[in-house]
Amino acid sequence: MVNRPRGSGRLVAEKRTSQSRTTSDRKKAAPKKTKPKSARKARNAPKRGLISGMFFGFLGLIWRVLWGFGWRIGMVVSLLIGAGVLYIYTTLPPVSELVDGRARGSVTLMDRNGAVFAWRGDQFGGMITADTVSPYLRDAIVATEDKRFYYHIGVDPIGIASAVKINLSEGRGPLSGHGGSTITQQTAKLLCLGVPFDPNGGMTEAEYENDCRQTTLWRKIKEAVFALAMEAKYSKDEILTIYMNRAFLGAGARGFEAASQRYFGKSASAVTPAESAMLAGLLKAPTRYAPTNNLERSQQRAGIIVGLMEDQGYLTTSQASTARTNPAQLSEAAEAKAGGYFADWVMSDGPEFFTRETTEDVIIKTTLDQRIQKAAEDAMKQIFEEKVSEGSKAQAAIVVMSADGAVRAMVGGRKTQVSGVFNRATSAKRQTGSAFKPFVYATALELGHHWNSTVVDEPYTIDIPGSGPWSPENYTRKHYGRVTLEYALANSLNIPAVKVSEAVGRENVRRIASDFGIDSDLAEGPALALGASESTLIEVTGAYAGILNGGSSVEPYGLTELRLLEDNEPVMGTEGGIGERVIREEAARELIYMMSKVVSEGTGGRAKLPDGREAAGKTGTTSAARDAWFVGFTADYVAGVWMGYDDNTPLKGVTGGGLPAEIWRETMTRVHDGMPAKPLPMLRPAPAPAPQNRELPAPSNRQTSENPVDTVLRDVLNSIFGAGN
Structure with a gap:
């Protein structure tokens, strides 16, 4: 038996495993690994991964900062x-x-028959909703x-x-x-x-x-x-x-209800697909696409809208085709654009707080007769197209009114379908020329003279203090001897008119003319009788209306009733009409008779109306023919026509008895179309022998406003006159 030392371990063999190998054995035993070429190259190349990493890191930092x-x-x-x-x-x-955002109110003007003919201010028309409006719109x-x-x-x-x-x-x-x-x-x-x-x-x-x-x-x-x-x-x-x-939709219309009423005369709840497309097309450019400015352009724009509605399923193919084939048309009132000058005059003549500066929606009933308005516009257009040379810048104006001063039509210039422009019928003060002479003879008749009183047409000179001698001449440069007042007026003789004016007293002539409505400043000198004073056409026409109505003054008027939109009772009524008597009715009847001779036998022959309709009036041509007038009347209407240049350039070959008389005739012929002929309210003297050559004495039974100097002057001039009964 073998003894082992204490503490010694058990005698066994080592377990042979891979874990028990030495490091050197493992190195020897491990197979040799070969790196790929790319790896070898990467080991030898610059370290790019570091640069890109830094770059992307920087971007990330920026992103984090920005995001933060x-x-x-x-x-x-x-x-x-x-x-x-x-x-x-x-x-x-x-x-x-929020539906009514207007800063001011609107004015809707109606003609004498109650039909709307013009709009002023911002029209609203009343609230509509998405439920009450036409679904097409x-x-x-x-x-x-x-x-x-x-x-x-x-x-x-x-x-x-x-x-x-x-x-x-x-x-x-x-x-x-x-x-x-x-x-x-x-x-x-x-x-x-x-x-x-x-x-x-x-x-x-x-x-x-x-x-x-x-x-x-x-x-x-x-x-x-x-x-x-x-x-x-x-x-x-x-x-x-x-x-x-x-939304503003052109022509003063605010909102689609006002626009529908303005352009189509119907509520926005009743518009058709074609009308809806035209209204919607206004949104892009209201003034440019307003159908009252250019209907064809507005219809073309509406056609595009119809296409959009069809593409988006709002209209069937059939409905879209019908809308394109039958585009929207303007209402009669919108198409006519009637009475633009008249509407402007009513707006300027009416109370400011109910017209130009109104914050209310106002309805004004006026005296305008759209039939007569069209007659005047058509007459002017015809004469200028037929009788005036192309390119001429001559202008004209027309006013037609009743004998009480109710204005029935007004044309303030050759361009008729306009508004907000210069109105020559109411704003242009021009010399009246011989159109003033009826007021000279009206004064003589009022003072007791008669149509067959005579005056000597002969060379005549007046010494004007401070100016020296002044000698008026007749248009013909001739003298006609002893003539009746009727003949002198019918043939527009200048010398007899001045003599009569001097004889009856210039102050009396000025007073008669002013009382008849000639409100402009009247000339002080003897040229007063020849229309040296300036006046407007509407004043002169209104004064002639006073002659027709029997000698009473007239205030031309266009407004008959004004009320607020929501009220039934008018706020105010007629502004104007017949006023005080100026001359006796007998004198007015004689004057109408004398003025009828202007048309039947005198300088206004081209104003004679067809079918024997009686007319009376007076021509007027100013110095150098800068202005030409014809103002006259029938038993039914009074009309005045002025023609001239805005810059006072003399007219060429035009007198009051020429183109103005023809425009007057064309206007009144259309105005009286279909109306029975009525006789003028004038004196109708029996045929008489030649005028008696008696002096024209100053009437002893009439009071005048003459001063002593005028009385002496008249006594001197009376020796020049002859007289008749």
Whole structure:
């Protein structure tokens, strides 16, 4: 038995495993690994992974910084927008308070038969809603302005991006041209972001509206915030209601109800697809596409809208085809554009607070007769087309009125279908020439002389203090000896007119003319008798109306009744009419007889009316033929015609007995078409022998306003006259 030392381990063999190998054995036993070429190359190349890592790390840092700032800034912006939306939300009033945003009222003018013929101011027409308006019109607006209206939240990013792209492609700025605004944003603009117009705010209405239409980036941002608030406050139909009532649609129409009434004479609830398309087409450019400015252009624009409605499913193919084949047409009143000058005159002559500066909606009934108005316009057009050389700048004006001063027609210039332009019938003060002579003879007749009293037509000179001698001449440069007053007036002799004026007293002539309605300053010297004073056509025509009505003064008028839209009782009535008596009826009848001879036998022969209808009047031609007049009347109407140049250029070959008389005849022929002929209210003397050659004494039984100097002068001149009964 073998003894082992204590503590020695058990005698066993080593377990041969791979773990028990020595390091050197493992190195020897391990197979030799060969690295790929790419790895070998990478070990020898620059350490690019470090550079790219640093680059992407830097980008990541920037992103983290931007993201950190971005979400914080975004949160701040969102909070600000939310606060803005919330604030605006609390300030928005009920829809009913937003539909009528006009700063002033409107005036609707009706003719003598109650038909509307003109509009002034901003027309509203009454509130319409998305429910009460024609569905065709509602669909046309959405199809044209905002086809995603019912799906966005007030701002349409798709629409904005599309608009910016189009603007840039067309060479404009991103915000110039197409705006990409939704109907809600456009409504915000119409509301001027909730800032109402303040007349005392130091800004005119035009400046206020221009400010509301700004297209700056900051303005667009504010509109977007306002639109979001509106979307939160109102329903889509309520927003559309505000839009439809506030949109400007040309010709003074505010809102689609006013526009429908203005252009088609019907409510917006009853418009057809074609009419709806035309109305919706106005939104792009109201003045340019207004059918009253250019109907064909408006119809072409409407055709585009019809196509949009068809593409978006609002119209069937059949309905669209019908709308294209039968485009919308203007109402008769809108197409006629009648009485523009007349309407302007009524507006300027009426009370300012109910016309030019009204804050109410006013209805004015007038004396205008649209049939007579058309007659006057057509007559002027015909004469200028047939008798006036092409390119001539000559102008003309016409006034037609009844014997009481009720104006039935007014043409203030060659362009008839206009408004807001210079009115030569009421504003042009021109010398009257021989058209003034009836007032000279009216004075003589009132003082007791007669149609067959005589005066000597001969060379005549008056010494005017401070000016020296003055010798009037007849138009023909001839003298006719002893003539009756009737003959002198019929042939428009100047020397007899001056003699009569001097004999009866210039102050009396001035008083008679002024009392008849010639309100302009009348000449002081003897040339008064020859119409050296200036007057307007409406004044002279009104004065002639006083002769026709038997010798009473007349105040020309056009307004017969004025009331507020919501009231049935008129606020005021007729302004004008027959006034005080100026001359005796017997004197007026004699004067009408004398003036009838102007037409039947004298200088006004070209004014003679067909079918034997009696007419009376007087021609007038001023110095150097700068003005030519014919004013006259029948038993039914008085009409005055003036012709001349605005810059006082002399007319060539035109006298009052020429083109003005022809315009008068053409006008009155049309005016009296279909009317029975009535006799003039004039003296009808029995045929008499030649005038008796007796002097024309001053009447001893009449009071005059002559001063002693005039009395002496008249006594001297009486020796020149002969007289008759």
